[in-house]
Amino acid sequence: MGTSQARADFRVCNATQNLVGVGIGYRAKAGWVTEGWWHIDGSSCKTLIEGPLSSRFYYLYAEDAERGGRWDGPITMCVAEKEFKIAGVTDCVARGFQRVGFQEYDTAEQASWMVQLTDQPADGANAAANGASPP
Template sequence: MWTAGLKAAAVAVAVVASASAAEARLTVCNRVSEPVKVALGVEEGDGWRSRGWWHIAPGECRALLDTDLKLLEYYLRAEPEEPGTGWGGDFPFCIDDKDFEIGGDTDCEARGHRTAGFFLLSTDGASSMTHNLTD
């Protein structure tokens, strides 16, 4: 049976654990007036991998990774939920219209995906960072 003291200790441990996890991650905040979807590209092992979509409402933030950032570079792409302009870049990765996780960044169309440009997000060695999407 849980006593009041044990419950308080368990809650304190849970708060400390979640606080440290909350501090170490890659977070994207939507600072525009429309919902967006975000995709992430990373180098894993000896290859590239892309995954998405994280859906973020206006004014909200979402953690794409909730562990310490180990890489110096991550790649992001964001698109509005409704067709329109988005945030892309010069680094091509494979994406799909629906939620996806794709290994490799070449021959996207031949493998049933499409190619889209991602932009570089440099961590400068930080273990945690937040990126704001703005107009």
């Protein structure tokens, strides 16, 4: 297999110079799940979900571990201080978790997706997303 073969996964690339912690939310067969933290060094990428994507919508929340900034959105889901995998997105605080806003990404049912976290993007959003191009 050549290195030019397209990957099937959900990747996050950190285009900043700082360490970033990332959480992801998605709908599994048994219901909503959030999990994290992936630690992504500056100017590097990590795969959060390996293999072809099984959902159309994914949700992302990220924090700059060094400067305290965040990439968030309007969809509230649960996170924890340490590594987590949480079933359900309701009653976060009552269950001992934190409630934060995740950004929705519509993958249009593509097999792969990549989100790039940036400091100051030109379009005013703080994360750019795109699907994989067909080979």
